[in-house]
Amino acid sequence: MRVLVKGAGVAGLAAAFELAIRGATVTVAEIRHGIGGNASWFAGGMLAPWCECESAEQPVLDLGRDAADWWDAATPGQVTRAGTLLVAAPRDAGELDRFASRTSGHRRVDEDEIVLLEPDLAGRFRRGLLFPDEAHLDPRQAMAALHDGLAAMGVEFHFGADASAGAGFDRQIECTGMAAGDGRLRGVRGEMLILNTPDVSLSRPVRLLHPRFPLYVVPRTDHRFMIGATMIESQSVGPVTARSMMELLGAAYALHPAFGEAEIVETGVGVRPAFPDNLPRVETNGEIIAINGLYRHGFLLAPAMARQAADLVFNQDGTKELAHEIDGQRRSA
Known part of the structure; x- marks a missing residue:
């Protein structure tokens, strides 16, 4: 399975990690000339699902409660668990x-x-x-560590590259945030x-x-x-x-x-x-899977969104059900 990930923000890096550990051959294309400069670069890095629910919906807690464990596994030594x-x-x-x-x-x-x-x-x-039970990390150090770990796993990075083309790939993961041009955002x-x-x-x-x-x-x-x-x-x-x-x-x-x-x-x-409801989405359009709308919960929710996207890549039969998982959580909230 050859997968192109467009965007090297927190969503793109998390998606690349989930795909790589499941055996995909992953290429990441980023229009910037290196890690940084995007919204992820200026994040707080708080893995705080319980605090966030003061103004967020229940899915933020449900999807974010395992984020610290994910980051610990993906970037050992980067997470501080001090509440x-x-x-x-x-x-x-x-x-x-x-x-x-x-x-x-x-x-x-x-x-x-x-x-x-x-x-x-x-x-x-x-x-x-x-x-x-909450935690935090330094987004810049965590992104650099995740990039280095992915490169060591064989993930190819193309910085300063036009990510518009996807020829030769089985699937594409769109993680370009506002640049995606989605009118709902x-x-x-x-x-x-x-x-x-x-x-x-x-x-x-x-x-x-x-x-x-x-x-x-x-x-x-x-x-x-x-x-x-x-x-x-x-x-x-x-x-x-x-x-x-x-x-x-x-x-x-x-x-x-x-x-x-x-x-x-x-x-x-x-x-x-x-998105209008401030909750993220993982959506499919043919061979393209889009992760977007992480709002102010990027480092908290990117792991769960990346897992969903990887599930869609490797489990075609479950695509429809997985694509509607967040919608079901919205309705229940």
């Missing part, structure tokens, strides 16, 4: 209760336990929620910052609840932190706006004042493809 800590200022205690009522998989923590979990937050928050712009400060240490993603501008801070290596993110209904890939910059920095400062003295290492914008 997610969610905190709120005393004046926003109602937001904390609302979040708790809309999610599962958490337990409440008091000020003493918050200090045990994250000593640098001592004296700042009285109440929080801990989601102990809309762009959801996410803006993020990377800050550097040696004055803050965090062991896990920390989410700060705020009624106007909720924030997440994801620790990276070398005293760096990814600060995100906005959700703007826009397909613009222009620079981060002044308003977003102020909001992100203000929220980071509210989490810990040391962020006020941090260096702004990088700003970034990613436009995530989303």
Whole structure:
């Protein structure tokens, strides 16, 4: 089975891995000149299905609960399993209760336990929620590791290549996001910052609840932190706006004042493809299988979508049933 995967974002790399481990001969074509620069490059990398269900449908939890295990197997050493800590200022205690009522998989923590979990937050928050089974990774390191692992498995990569042709392949997997030109998709712009400060240490993603501008801070290596993110209904890939910059920095400062003295290492914008219901789809059109609409859950949902696509490649008899699996989950949700 010779399969062409179009796109080397998180969906394309995950699909290539699922196909390769099942014995397919895989070629990945990417119009960019290397890994990076797409929406996946600017992701938070939080494998947080329980937290995400505060605003997402049940299928996000059902499809994402095994993502950390998948990434552990595909990219050994890249996943940090320390959970997610969610905190709120005393004046926003109602937001904390609302979040708790809309999610599962958490337990409440008091000020003493918050200090045990994250000593640098001592004296700042009285109440929080801990989601102990969640995890995170650095998207850039994980994508590089997955690329290297795929290359070692014999997957061919063609960067800077026109992926429009698919001659000589048995199947094609379309993973090009907004570039697919699917009129049902809309762009959801996410803006993020990377800050550097040696004055803050965090062991896990920390989410700060705020009624106007909720924030997440994801620790990276070398005293760096990814600060995100906005959700703007826009397909613009222009620079981060002044308003977003102020909001992100203000929220980071509210989490810990040391962020006020941090260096702004990088700003970034990613436009995530989303269907009207914000849920992903794996669809077939002849010999072409499309994975799209991962919205803001790329690293969380790409493994499940990749497994579905690989099932379609290798199980022709089950194509129709598998193609409708997500639709059934939407209806049940």
